[in-house]
Structures are given as structure tokens and as C-alpha cells.
Amino acid sequence: MSHPSAPDPGTAADAPSLDGLEDAGSREEFTARVRAWFESTAPRKGSPEDFSAVHAVTATTLADYHAHERHALAVTRAWQRRLYDAGLAGRSWPADCGGLGAPAWQDEVVTEEQARFGVSTKMFAVALEMVPAVLFAHGTHEQRVAYLPPILRGEHGWCQLLSEPGAGSDLASASTRATPVDGGWSVTGQKVWTSNATSARYALLVARTGTKEEGRAGLSCFALDMEQPGVDVRPLRQMNGAYHFNEVFLDDVLVPAGGLIGRLGDGWAVLRTMLASERAAIGGGTSGRSATRLVALARRLGRADDPAARDLVARAVIRERTLDLLRARMAAGHEIAAAGPATKLLYSEHARHSADAAMTLLGMAGTVVDDPLAQEWIERLLFAPGLRLGGGTDEIQRNVIAERGLGLPR
Ligand SMILES: Cc1cc2nc3c(=O)[nH]c(=O)nc-3n(C[C@H](O)[C@H](O)[C@H](O)COP(=O)(O)OP(=O)(O)OC[C@H]3O[C@@H](n4cnc5c(N)ncnc54)[C@H](O)[C@@H]3O)c2cc1C
Structure with missing residues (x-):
């Protein structure tokens, strides 16, 4: 069983057949x-x-x-x-x-x-991991058949237009506005910290369709075409000198009526689906998996038998194994309250502790950016704080685990 094929530059003739x-x-x-x-x-x-x-x-x-x-x-x-x-x-x-x-x-x-x-396929992370969860739960049949096949074929990447200068953890105070116009909606406002905005064909957008006083009840979710007049994407420079994020300015941008995802004013429910799938996806990610790399580092440094080094590495192996077991239980269909936030939190802590452990092992070499052993870990060290924030901060994950997972009061 395979998909009906179309001409494609990426297909090699020598790949073994997966027929049957x-x-x-x-x-x-x-x-x-x-x-x-x-x-x-x-x-x-x-x-x-x-x-x-x-x-x-x-x-x-x-x-x-x-x-x-x-x-x-x-x-x-x-x-x-x-x-x-x-x-x-x-x-x-x-x-x-x-x-x-x-x-x-x-x-x-x-x-x-x-x-x-x-x-x-991480550049397509939003498209492959969040858009399907949102459209299967809240989208119309027309939206699913229009948006999903081009994602699978690698034609359309997506980004998320959620955070604003005045609305990060507290997305309920988003102020980007969608106003009804002939044939759909006109969107005006500013988003920030948008990953992959320069390459995305579409965005999942959260915008205000009600009043500010309505809070979350005044929000709606849309599919927004990024390739149209009024969409201005400006890359932002980070503390390590690199670019990853963008600011996105929206000035009277059109979303056709068919672009509303879920019901009007139901943006919060859509957002919850989106964030739950994002947190599970980040927690299930592979780029921050570091235990095997730490073992290799300890060996390369000749510290594999050093008790202090072994302790650091063993802690990383245990954290990664715990994460794997939690994910395996989720995959097996076990009901685990706040599982997405729990995996995301474990993952971001693991990334941070492992980068710290590598720096301890490397010692002074960890301060030399072109040291071949250190390079990978310096990048991981500088990326780790971002993992604590993206997809909702560690503090927000702890809040959700406390309230939904442990039943504690708000
Ligand atoms: C790698 C990365 C990728 C990202 N990609 C995107 C993207 O593609 N699209 C997008 O829209 N956004 C994206 N973001 C933005 C991200 O979602 C926000 O940074 C995050 O939600 C936090 O918002 P904020 O930065 O405004 O911080 P704030 O919300 O202002 O938080 C500041 C501090 O206060 C704490 N805090 C806030 N509220 C509470 C509370 N109720 N209880 C306890 N502590 C609290 C926070 O934990 C944090 O430490 C990305 C961020 C990163 C780092």
C-alpha cells in the first residue's frame, strides 16, 4: 500500500519497495x-x-x-x-x-x-504534528481535505501565530483583531517569537473576534495564508547571534470565511488542542535526546570509569528512560492526566541538565566554540533555555500538572 505517486525530485529509483x-x-x-x-x-x-x-x-x-x-x-x-x-x-x-x-x-x-x-522533518513540525490534531478535532471536512494532503506531500509548511508582545503565557489577553468583512475576516495586529514564519505557507492564528473583556471567550482560531499582501515577517536576532524567530505584522490581512477553525469564539478550545499536541510533540522530540551523546563524550574524554562522570551520565540515562517510559504508556493508550505538559517539562529539564553535565565534563574546553567535542554541547547549552519557554514555559507546565494532573486548586 502506498500513496498514488506524482513526479517528484526527491524520489530515488534505488529505494527498496515497501509494497505489501x-x-x-x-x-x-x-x-x-x-x-x-x-x-x-x-x-x-x-x-x-x-x-x-x-x-x-x-x-x-x-x-x-x-x-x-x-x-x-x-x-x-x-x-x-x-x-x-x-x-x-x-x-x-x-x-x-x-x-x-x-x-x-x-x-x-x-x-x-x-x-x-x-x-x-522538523521544519514541518507545526504542519505535521499540530495542524492535524487541530483539524481532526475542530476542522470541517473541507478544511481537512484542503490543508492536510499538501502537508503530507511536503508542499506546505505551517507556523503558529499565537504569542504577542503583550500576550505570551497569558494568551487570553491576545489583542490581534479579526473583523468581519465581505467574504471573511480582516486581521490586524502583531505577533512575535514565530518560528518558521519565513518558510510557512499557512499559519494557525489566534485572534480576537469579541471584546477584550470577554477574555478567552472572545478569541477565535483561523488558517491564515502567509503569502498575501499585509503579512510582514521580520526575523529577530538571538543572544547567540543566530536567527530563529520572527515578528509578524498583520495589516488588514484577509482570511476567507472558510478559514475559521472551530466555532466563532471557540478559539480557546482549539488552542488547548493545539498546545496539548505541541507539548506532547516537544516532549516526544528527538533533537534534545542526549544520553547516548553524553556517554560518547565521557568515553572520548577518557572519563568513562571516573565515578563523578559516571554519576552525571547515569542521571541523564535515567531521565531519558523515564521520558521514554512515559511516552510508551501514552502511546499504549493509558489515560495520563496532563501527560503532554509532563513530557514537555521532563524533556526541557533533561536538555538543560544534560548540557550542564557536558560542560562539567568538558571543563575549560567547553568555553572554546570551535573545539570539535564542545561545539555540539555549546549549541545545546544555548538552545536549552528556549526549550523551557517554547510551547509554554516550565512554570506553566507545572501549573497545568498541578491543576489537571494532581487536582490541586488554582
Ligand atoms: C524556541 C521557542 C519557539 C517559540 N515558537 C513560537 C511560535 O512558533 N509561535 C508563537 O506564537 N510563540 C512561540 N514562542 C513563544 C512562546 O510561546 C512564549 O515565549 C511563551 O509562551 C512565554 O511567553 P512570554 O515569552 O511572553 O513570557 P511571559 O508569559 O511574559 O512569562 C515571563 C515569565 O513569567 C512566568 N509566568 C507567566 N505566567 C505565569 C503563571 N501563571 N504562573 C507562573 N509563572 C508564570 C513564565 O514562566 C516566565 O518565566 C516560542 C518560544 C521559544 C523559546
């Missing part, structure tokens, strides 16, 4: 066939063709940033298309949404196997 994959009798058999496909198709981690970190933009000039984004988008698109043609993209999605109607565990296997190789 739906007949793989067990998870083990399915995994073995998918792994064999990746082994003959995907570059190895660390090889010259490895593009698994290509989405983590470290360009230090604006021109470099735009060139990097173009390159990152091209390789990500080609790879996503290749997965699609092999029948490995969105296998569990319904056929009219571009999927194959297969069991959900098969998508998990593909994600797990893919993480072993030097490839990535």
Missing part, C-alpha cells in the same frame, strides 16, 4: 521492513549528507539566514515527499486527507526509526 507493507503481521515485522528502507535510503547521523539539524538555524547574518532557510526547506520538502511516496507519511490519517488509514502505532514506528538517521 500493510500485510506485515506484527510490529516487529513492520519495524524490520521500515528500518531496512531507512538503512538503504537515509543518510547516517554524522555523515556529510546528514541534515537532521538543518532546521536549527545558526546563521549569524540575515542573508545567511535566508539562504539557510531556503536550503533547509528544500531538503525537508524533498525528504517529506520521499516518505510520502514510500507510503510512510501519515499512514494513520484517513485516505481523503492523504493518509492510508493504517493503525496509529505504525506512524510511531516510522518516527522512531527515522530518528536513528540523519534526516529531519
